[in-house]
Amino acid sequence: xxxxxxxxxxxxxxxxxxxxxxxxxxxxxxxxxxxxxxxxxxxxxxxxxxxxxxxxxxxxxxxxxxxxxxxxxxxxxxxxxxxxxxxxxxxxxxxxxxxxxxxxxxxxxxxxxxxxxxxxxxxxxxxxxxxxxxx
Numbered sequence: 483x484x485x486x487x488x489x490x491x492x493x494x495x496x497x498x499x500x501x502x503x504x505x506x507x508x509x510x511x512x513x514x515x516x517x518x519x520x521x522x523x524x525x526x527x528x529x530x531x532x533x534x535x536x537x538x539x540x541x542x543x544x545x546x547x548x549x550x551x552x553x554x555x556x557x558x559x560x561x562x563x564x565x566x567x568x569x570x571x572x573x574x575x576x577x578x579x580x581x582x583x584x585x586x587x588x589x590x591x592x593x594x595x596x597x598x599x600x601x602x603x604x605x606x607x608x609x610x611x612x613x614x615x616x617x
Contacts, residue, residue: 489591500606593612595607
């Protein structure tokens with residue numbers, strides 16, 4: 483069984499990233515996770531305290547029980563998995579490797595992630611707490 487149902491819905495919350503140069507920055511998160519015919523999508527918007535905004539859309543396609551492929555704009559960029567209340571995926575963006583993990587509870591999802599390079603070329607890690615606002 484693919485346990486995506488517990489992650490579906492619209493969420494809002496906050497996060498903070500930290501990089502290897504000692505910088506950090508808070509941001510607000512809006513995320514929607516929805517089921518598709520062959521898998522699911524994760525769409526999010528990050529509004530950073532410095533005024534910058536990041537929008538992303540990842541399409542996940544089931545390739546085996548619990549295992550999915552990650553596509554960006556129709557191009558395969560990585561893979562991931564779901565077991566019960568835990569979802570994890572990795573992808574390659576340019577020359578950076580990005581990974582993200584989602585841990586679900588009743589009305590919240592904790593998001594943890596990292597990338598081998600941010601815009602400044604530093605290693606970066608983040609944590610988000612998002613709460614369901616709609617099913």
